[in-house]
Amino acid sequence: MRSITKFDLQYAHRFYKFQGEAQYLHGHTGILTIEVEDSIEPGVNMVYPCNEIQKVAWDVLKNFDHALILRQDDPLLPAILDVYEKQGIKNGAPSNKMKGEAFKTELATAYPDCRLVVTKETMTVEGMIKIVYDLLKDKLNIAKLTFSSGVNAATQEYKPTKTIDRCPLCGVALVNGVCPKCGYRKK
């Protein structure tokens, strides 16, 4: 069975060199849906608690919220960093609190201090799905990702191959056989 959870992401981006309005900087509320598949853990009668999926995923997804997402070859990138630098906010600001974990993958690099994600490919809805899968595939048994932004939407299904040992008391993933939340030990 599947546990399904949704995220709202407010971001700005553009499709550099795309022949259309989207080559101009603009913003969206993107909606990401993550579907996690596994057996039902009988102790809690759940696949995976949705608030736990939220917690695991939000640690990295925070980087995309109230953020600017630009392709690595976009000339806006040095221009914006120059403005942030002069304004003294490039390396952080006291009001910039909801920061995610910095990450660097083949497809994207996050700079939480200035709320910027630099991508290898254009950040279309399809591009976002590739980036998110890459970031979360080892943490969650992802069966499907859907991302919509304005009139654009894309979805991709995956075949989860493993099962994650979960705590029969709180449903969260066990770490080396121990529940990080309640201390339950697998016998």
Ligand SMILES: [Zn+2]
């Ligand atoms: Zn757009």
Ligand SMILES: [Zn+2]
């Ligand atoms: Zn537990």
